[in-house]
Amino acid sequence: MLYREAGDFKTSYEEDSQTFPIAFDRYRYWVVLAFAFLVVPFIINDYWANAIVVPFLIYAIAAIGLNILTGYCGQVSLGTGGFMAVGAYACYKLMTSFPDVSIVIHIILAGGITAAVGAAFGLPSLRIKGFYLAVATLAAQFFLVWLFNKVSWFYNYSASGQINAPERTVFGVPVTGPNTEAWAQYLICLVFVTVCAIVARNLTRGSLGRTWMSIRDMDIAAEIIGVNPLKAKLTAFAVSSFFIGIAGALFFAVYLGAVEVGEAFGIQKSFLVLFMIIIGGLGSIFGSFAGAAFLVVLPVVLKVIGVDLLGWPTDLVAHFQLVIVGALIMFFLIKEPHGLAQLWRLAKEKLRLWPFPY
Amino acid sequence: MKDMLTPYVTDDGRQIGETLMDMRNITLRFGGVEAIKDISFNIQEGEIRAIIGPNGAGKSSMLNVISGFYNPQEGEVWFRGKKRPPMKPFQVARLGIARTFQNIALFEGMSVLDNVMTGRLNHMNASMFSQALWKGRAEREETENREAVERVIDFLEIQAIRKTPVGRLPYGLKKRVELARALAAEPKLLLLDEPMAGMNVEEKEDMSRFILDVNDEFGTTIALIEHDMGVVMDLSDRVIVMDYGRKIGDGTPHEVRNNQEVIDAYLGVSHD
Amino acid sequence: MSADFLYGIEVIINGLMAGVLYALVALGFVLIFKASGIFNYAQGVMALFAALTLVGIMEGEVPFSHLINAIFGTEIHHFGWEVPALLAILLTLVVMIFFAWAVQHFVFRHLVGQEPIILFMATIGLAYFLEGIGDLMWGSDIKTLALGLPQGGSLWVEDMTSGLGGDDFYGFFIDKLDMVATVVAIVLVTGLILFAQYTKQGRAMRAVADDHQAALSVGISLNFIWVLVWSLAGLVALVAGIMWGAKSGVQFSLSLIALKALPVLMLGGFTSIPGAIVGGLIIGVGEKLFEYMIGPLVGGATENWFAYVLALIFLVFRPQGLFGEKIIERV
Numbered sequence: 001m002l003y004r005e006a007g008d009f010k011t012s013y014e015e016d017s018q019t020f021p022i023a024f025d026r027y028r029y030w031v032v033l034a035f036a037f038l039v040v041p042f043i044i045n046d047y048w049a050n051a052i053v054v055p056f057l058i059y060a061i062a063a064i065g066l067n068i069l070t071g072y073c074g075q076v077s078l079g080t081g082g083f084m085a086v087g088a089y090a091c092y093k094l095m096t097s098f099p100d101v102s103i104v105i106h107i108i109l110a111g112g113i114t115a116a117v118g119a120a121f122g123l124p125s126l127r128i129k130g131f132y133l134a135v136a137t138l139a140a141q142f143f144l145v146w147l148f149n150k151v152s153w154f155y156n157y158s159a160s161g162q163i164n165a166p167e168r169t170v171f172g173v174p175v176t177g178p179n180t181e182a183w184a185q186y187l188i189c190l191v192f193v194t195v196c197a198i199v200a201r202n203l204t205r206g207s208l209g210r211t212w213m214s215i216r217d218m219d220i221a222a223e224i225i226g227v228n229p230l231k232a233k234l235t236a237f238a239v240s241s242f243f244i245g246i247a248g249a250l251f252f253a254v255y256l257g258a259v260e261v262g263e264a265f266g267i268q269k270s271f272l273v274l275f276m277i278i279i280g281g282l283g284s285i286f287g288s289f290a291g292a293a294f295l296v297v298l299p300v301v302l303k304v305i306g307v308d309l310l311g312w313p314t315d316l317v318a319h320f321q322l323v324i325v326g327a328l329i330m331f332f333l334i335k336e337p338h339g340l341a342q343l344w345r346l347a348k349e350k351l352r353l354w355p356f357p358y
Numbered sequence: 359m360k361d362m363l364t365p366y367v368t369d370d371g372r373q374i375g376e377t378l379m380d381m382r383n384i385t386l387r388f389g390g391v392e393a394i395k396d397i398s399f400n401i402q403e404g405e406i407r408a409i410i411g412p413n414g415a416g417k418s419s420m421l422n423v424i425s426g427f428y429n430p431q432e433g434e435v436w437f438r439g440k441k442r443p444p445m446k447p448f449q450v451a452r453l454g455i456a457r458t459f460q461n462i463a464l465f466e467g468m469s470v471l472d473n474v475m476t477g478r479l480n481h482m483n484a485s486m487f488s489q490a491l492w493k494g495r496a497e498r499e500e501t502e503n504r505e506a507v508e509r510v511i512d513f514l515e516i517q518a519i520r521k522t523p524v525g526r527l528p529y530g531l532k533k534r535v536e537l538a539r540a541l542a543a544e545p546k547l548l549l550l551d552e553p554m555a556g557m558n559v560e561e562k563e564d565m566s567r568f569i570l571d572v573n574d575e576f577g578t579t580i581a582l583i584e585h586d587m588g589v590v591m592d593l594s595d596r597v598i599v600m601d602y603g604r605k606i607g608d609g610t611p612h613e614v615r616n617n618q619e620v621i622d623a624y625l626g627v628s629h630d
Numbered sequence: 631m632s633a634d635f636l637y638g639i640e641v642i643i644n645g646l647m648a649g650v651l652y653a654l655v656a657l658g659f660v661l662i663f664k665a666s667g668i669f670n671y672a673q674g675v676m677a678l679f680a681a682l683t684l685v686g687i688m689e690g691e692v693p694f695s696h697l698i699n700a701i702f703g704t705e706i707h708h709f710g711w712e713v714p715a716l717l718a719i720l721l722t723l724v725v726m727i728f729f730a731w732a733v734q735h736f737v738f739r740h741l742v743g744q745e746p747i748i749l750f751m752a753t754i755g756l757a758y759f760l761e762g763i764g765d766l767m768w769g770s771d772i773k774t775l776a777l778g779l780p781q782g783g784s785l786w787v788e789d790m791t792s793g794l795g796g797d798d799f800y801g802f803f804i805d806k807l808d809m810v811a812t813v814v815a816i817v818l819v820t821g822l823i824l825f826a827q828y829t830k831q832g833r834a835m836r837a838v839a840d841d842h843q844a845a846l847s848v849g850i851s852l853n854f855i856w857v858l859v860w861s862l863a864g865l866v867a868l869v870a871g872i873m874w875g876a877k878s879g880v881q882f883s884l885s886l887i888a889l890k891a892l893p894v895l896m897l898g899g900f901t902s903i904p905g906a907i908v909g910g911l912i913i914g915v916g917e918k919l920f921e922y923m924i925g926p927l928v929g930g931a932t933e934n935w936f937a938y939v940l941a942l943i944f945l946v947f948r949p950q951g952l953f954g955e956k957i958i959e960r961v
Contacts, residue, residue, distance in 0.1 A: 013504040014497070076747055124946045131669045131750045132945060135892045139938035150929035202492040206500060207475075207482040214465050214476050221463035224425055225539065226451030226480045235486065267886075271754060278751060283467065312700040319765040326759025333752045334740045 019201055036190055041183040049182035050255075056296045057189040058250045063276040063288035064200045065243030070274070071282035072204055073236035074216030075125055079137035081269035082144035083241050085261050086114045087248025089154050092163045095176075095253065096156060103168040103175060103253065107192070110249040111242040117144075118241020125233045129219075141267055148261040162260050165253040176253045185254050192250060196243055201285050203239060212236050213283075244273075275325060279332055281341030290340040298324070365402070368595055375403030377436075378579050379424065379547060384433035386419055393419040394430065395603040401547065406573055407581045408590045411600035412623060417583045418460060420600070421549050424581070425457050426450030438546070452480050454546035458536045458553060460583075466525040470535050473524055474510060477542030478503040510541045513575075514568060530561040534568070541572060548572065550582035554589060562586065566593060591615070599623065640802045641922045642915050647808030649914020650815045651873055655891035656898065656906035657819065658866040663900045664839040665859040668738065669750045671892075672757035674885040676726075676864060679764040681871030681880045683725050685775055686768040688718040693767045715777050719868070726864030727857075729760075734857045761885065770882070775875035780806035811873040818869055819907065822862070831858060839901075893941035913937045 010016040020026040044053060062084060069075050091110035095103065121140040128136050148154050155163045167177030174180050175188045203209055211232045214222035223229050252259045259265075272295060280291020299321055306317035336342055366374050379401040386394040394416045401407045409417045422428045423435070426447040435442040437453060456477070465473050482503055484496035511517055514534055519527060524535060533553065540548055553569065554562045566589060572578050584590050590597060591611040599607035599614055601623040607614045614620055655673055662670045670676075686693065690709040698704060713721070737756065741749055787804045826832040837845040838855045846852055874884050894913050898905025917936040925932045 013501045013508075017500065017504070074747075076751070124942060127949050128942075128945050129949075130747050132896060132949065134747070134750065135896055135938070136942045136945060138889070138892065139935060139942040142935035142938050146931060146934045150931065199490045202490055202496075203486070206489045206492070206496055207479055207484065208486060208489050210468070210472055210476050211479060213468055213472070214479075217465035217467045218463050220427075221459065221465070222476075224427060224447045224451060224457060224463075225476060225543065226448050227476075228446075228448045239486075271758075274751070274754070278755075310700070313696070315770060316696050316700055316766070319762045319770065322758050322762025323766065324762075326755045326757070326762060329755025329758065330737050330752050333744075333748055333755065334737070337744075337748060 017205065019205070033194070036194075037187075040190075041187055044182050044186050046182045049186050051300055052296055054185050054189055054255050056293050057186075057193045058247050058255055059273065059276060059292040059296060060193050060289050061196050061250070062244050062247035062273045063280065063292045064196055064285060065240045065247065066273050067277045067280075067282065067284070067288045068200060068204065068212070068243065069236050069240035071277055071284065071287075072209060072216060073212040073233065073240075074219075075122075075233060075236060076131065076134040076274075077137040077240075078134050078267070078270045078274065079121060079140035079144075080244055080273045081265040081267055082141040083114050083118055083244040084248030084251060084269060085144055085148055085265035086117045086241075087111060087245030088252035088259055088265065089148050089163065089261075090114065090245065091249035091253050092156075092165070093154065095166060095168060099166070099168075102170065104170060104188075106168075107246055107249045107253070111246040114245020114248065115238040115242040118244070119234050119238040122234050122237025122241075125237065126230045138267075141270055145261050145265060148265075160260075162258050163252065164258045168253075176257065178257065180254070188254060189250055192246060196246065197285055197289075200243065204285070208235065216283075275329055277339075278329055279339055281339030282337070284338070284341035286344065287339050287341030290344070294340065295325070372404060372574070374405050374595065376439075377401070378403045378405075378438060379581075380436035381420075381424070382434040382436065384420075384423060384430045384435070386416075386423060386428055386430045392603050394423065396433070397600070397603075397605045398433075399598050399605065399608055401579060401581055403579055404573070404577055405579055405596060406569070406594045407579075408594035408597045409581065409583050409600060410585070410587070410590055410597060414602075415600040416603040417600055418551060421457065421551050421581070421583060424450075424547075425455055425549055451543070454544075455549065456540035456543040456545035456547075457549035458533070458540050458551060460551040460555065462529075462532045462536055464524045464532055464536055464539070467523075469521050469523055470516060470527070470538075471507070471511075471520045473535055474507045474538045474542050475503065477510075477539040478507060480543060481506075506544075507542050510538050513541070513571070514538050530557055533557070533561075533565070537565075537568065541576075541578075544576075545578060548578050548580045550580060550584075552583050552585065554584060554586055562589060569593060636802075638919070638922065640804075641918045643802060643804060644808070645915035645918035646911055647805065647812060647914070648918065649911035650808070650812045651870060651910075652890050652894045652913055653907045653910025654811075654815050654818070654866060654870040654873070656894040656910050657822070657903065658863040658870070659891055659895050660900065660903055660906045661822075661859050661866065662863050665835055666738070666838075666856050667746055667749065668753060669746065669900070670756075670863065671750060671753040672760055673863065673867060673891065674889055675757040675760045675764070676729075676867035677871035677874065678880070678882065678885040679729075679760050679871075680722055680726055680864065680868035681775060681875035681884065682764045682768045682773070684718055684722045684868070684872065685773045685875070685880055687721050688713050688715060688776075691768060696769055697766055719872075722868055723865060726868055727861045730860030730864050731857050733860055734853065738856065739853065757885070761882070772879050772881040773875075775872065775880055777872065777876060780810060805877075807873070807877055814869060814873065818866065819903070823903070831855075835859065890937050893937040896941040896945055913940065916940055 010021070015021075020029055040053075062080060066077065066080055069077055087110045090113040091106050094101070094106040094109055098106070121137065124136055125133050149161065152158075152161075155161055158164075165176040167174050167179060169175065170184075170188060173184050175184050204212070211222075211227050212235075214225070214227055215229060215232045215236075219229060222232070248265070251264070256264060276291035276295050277288060278291070279294055280289070281287025302317055302321050302324070303314075306312045306320065307314055332339055338345075365376060368374060377400045381400065382398050384394055384397050385392065397420070409420060411417050419428060423430050426445045426449065429444045437455075442450075442453075465476065468476075482499045484494075484499050488494050489496040511520060514537060516531065516534055516538060519531060519535075524532065527535065537550075537553065550569070554565050557565065569580060569582070570593065573580055582594070584593075594611060596609060597607070597611055597614045598605060599617070599620045601619075606623055607617040607620040609617070655677060658673045658676070659670055662668050662673075685691075690711045690713060692698070692706050692709060695707045698706060733756065737752060738749070741752060787802050826836055834845070834850045835855055835858065837848070837850055838852060842852060845855075871880070871884070878884070890913065891910075894909040895906060896909075897912055898907070898909030917933045917940075920936050921930070921932050
């Protein structure tokens, strides 16, 4: 089938503003979803789940969250790691305090708690702009990590200072704890990522999304056409933190199972997610997926090539990874500030006209 | 001179109504500099009101006071018969005052359609929950407001560039999109800061036509700043002349043109 | 005088010394920001890289030896000579100047006119890149920097001050290295100010800081000035790297300590050299005092976040910093 929009006329504004205006995109979307839900769970194994697929899905949620704040609302945050930690610890406290409630509800509530914390740290954004704000969010990062490290109530006074996810089930199937099977891990993350992506898409294409983008593009003009900047920024912080909190909860409960806060949610995590949206594309939901996939797969590929194929020492490969990631960030900011998503869009535009150049 | 406080009928037969906006003894200072010195004037419903004056006369500052971007140190702003307390710009916008900017202030990262849709933000209040699911109110509102926006797009003849990113448009079209965004808000009072700056004759004619049509068809009251005297004299019902932050003339174009102080300000005499 | 009070004073003095080091790193930020509007997140990593390079050159390590060994299966690691400290410092400076040129030529020349926040994110990428290069060149193990700088507490100060308190007070403990650092920092700042005020390049630098276009129109080469400020920032990074490296070893955490320069700048304002110094001192003293007085009550290690939270609270009330110019918004 050809990738064409000719003849695909829209007769209503609803049709015109749908997510995938081109029929081919719509079909592909359903095929991808069907494959992800109906085929992958049967073929996935532990290695693929742990090394690539599950972290990819979780980071995609975090990247969507940060993209709402940074890509759509223009507020750069370096506190992502700290907010993921809030999600993780909130989830842990809920899981251990109310063991009878479903884990799904705990994860959503953890997102809600993170949203409140995020909005609180977003308050200064009314007065502080640009990289001043970026540095100010470092306060959130360092303070939150310190808090979860020092206040033993958060880790239920365990001697190791770690938090461990107890076993919880959904429809009788364990999704957290040591007995979880790869496909269950995968499916619960997939459900969350699908819902999060759809919600994010809906929020960003409607009036809330336009409010955010107007603040991003020119905050003074936005205020003069009637946007309340505080409300716009706070909703962006809250919604963004909601997704990031969910990602943190899943990262701890479903993926890692046991977490030490400084190690799992340090400043490096903040940068990692920021890099994902730069490489993937600022202001694009698809870009969040692309960036997450890229930065999850890159270390695995480098390890396979460097360590397994060439037999280099692991630390050498790790250093190479830093160089490559750093260089890529600069490359994308110079050549393609809209990231992989823009490359994809350009390819599609070419494809639409193919085989004619114009 | 006509009695400015009561309704009157213009020469071309339009009915001008009650006072819409009344500025009383406005003084605005930046540090020690007085940008506006004790100025009073009013704008009546249905009028096209122009503010003219040499560079640095305080015209833009005056517009900024009206749109709430600056709060004056002294004086009162009355809007629709009520005294307006000091407000944030977004609150002023919600009263029904929209504006365009001297240096175009569009949202460069968004399409023309999305830019104009931002003008409708104050007409949309679906809950976040409804928007997240894209069901019920959010979906309905989107369609209703899209219809309103399409009317403005038709009116200003920018249908063809609907989906174009604003950053790619030429200057003249950007100005028109900015006007569309302001019109989409269906304002009571429309402020235009040099709507024709940097345009060629043809574009100026188009823009003049749009301004007159807006005033005529929607009954929108308009206050504008403009340097092109021909345009000002043709378009406006009444003119305020400012110089060095003071008001030196106020009246119909004809009256202002024959005002000695205005002539001095424009042709230049020594200020002492 | 009570011992507690005197210990408090000692904490303040030590805080001031630590603050000098923060100010030193912050100075590097200010230089680049004033001249190019780039908020250089990589300044801390530059200090780390400079210190790594210095150690590597002094000990005669073969650059990229791990990489060469991995590719060719060789076993090289040292040239077998040792370079005297002064020569090594000069060589490191050459490396930093080359780095300045490369950064300007390959990265920021292509980003002229971009939004500040894009430039900022590019410097985060630069920080990763430089850290990786540093590790590739010299390996990532912790190194000691043996420049022969004095170490340990100053007995002289202890003797002089021990009489101030009672029997349980043994005088102020002040690290000799901190004293050296203070002196070096003062010399460096004075030098920079003299350079900016009285040399042709210094004047050109200030002109660029004021207005790019105007500077360009009177014939100043922006490219040259930008390489110059990155080189100066490299010099400042080298000095900061030496001081910090001598104090706590040359290792990755050095670049994280240097992150503290960010809140310092937020306090002092991004464009003010005096601001960087005063901000550094405030943060240095503030975090030591807070740890001394409040730390024990909340479990300690408050130095991790104190500076950031202080800067955050401060900024909410004064967004332009202590010495920054007041921001007037226009339409």
